[in-house]
Amino acid sequence: MTTLKGKTALVTGASRGIGRATAIALARAGAHILVHYGRSVQEAESLVTEIRANGGRADALSADLATPQGAAMLAEQVRSIVGDRLDVAVLNAGISKAVRIADYTIEDFDNLFATNVRGPFFLVQQLLPMLGEGSNITVISSAVARTVVGKPGVDNPSVLAYASTKGAIETLVKNWAAILGPRGIRVNAVAPGVIDTDMSNFTKTEAGREVTLGMQALKRIGKPEDVADVVAFMASDGARWITGASIPVDGGSKL
């Protein structure tokens, strides 16, 4: 049973896409939502308004998680709202990039790792004093952590660097789960396939849609809500015996 009544939940990157749908799903389950955003202030505020209009509790918080101080700044704001008890953390904020091997720059690589790996790494460090027995962390990974997508070839764009950030995050999830398990804290990854968001705007083209459907057993494009419902389950007591796992949510991609 997915109930989070009386619980507090932080969702990073909740202004848009998968994070937004996740914040809505957790709010429906009864949690007080901390809606984190980077730049999309209007989207974040409209989400807070929507959750409150539906009888829920929500607050917006901003921090650039690609900066060295971003994680600590966010944790400080979380503490000022929830005090010393955060029940659920969903580490969702992330960026992607698809280019040919020859076109990757040092800056691209550093931005991807700063946002997708360093941010979550230090956010867990900074949130730890607020995470107690029975709390849990879900990290949004990706199917590309384990599977090569697209058409491999040096002349084709690939998400090579992005994929390696998701490989790193899955390694962190296993380590966090082992280290934090004795404190009663669960840590899992949810690994979406292609989901229709700003990040995956190639699904809007006929060619992109065809490639995507060609990889999947289920023949439609995944929606943010398809991922959000699984995250809400992972955050609930129904998932109390699951830790250190990575759950594919990809319509049966590349079976």
Ligand SMILES: NC(=O)c1ccc[n+]([C@@H]2O[C@H](COP(=O)([O-])OP(=O)(O)OC[C@H]3O[C@@H](n4cnc5c(N)ncnc54)[C@H](OP(=O)(O)O)[C@@H]3O)[C@@H](O)[C@H]2O)c1
């Ligand atoms: N879409 C897919 O097909 C897919 C597949 C597998 C995994 N994922 C993963 O799912 C997660 C969400 O992706 P999405 O598709 O929902 O992406 P999206 O629609 O592009 O949204 C990204 C979110 O991350 C936030 N964000 C990005 N950089 C940030 C930064 N430096 N500081 C703070 N916030 C930052 C954005 O906030 P602002 O707009 O407020 O700056 C936004 O809320 C990512 O981790 C992504 O890798 C996506």
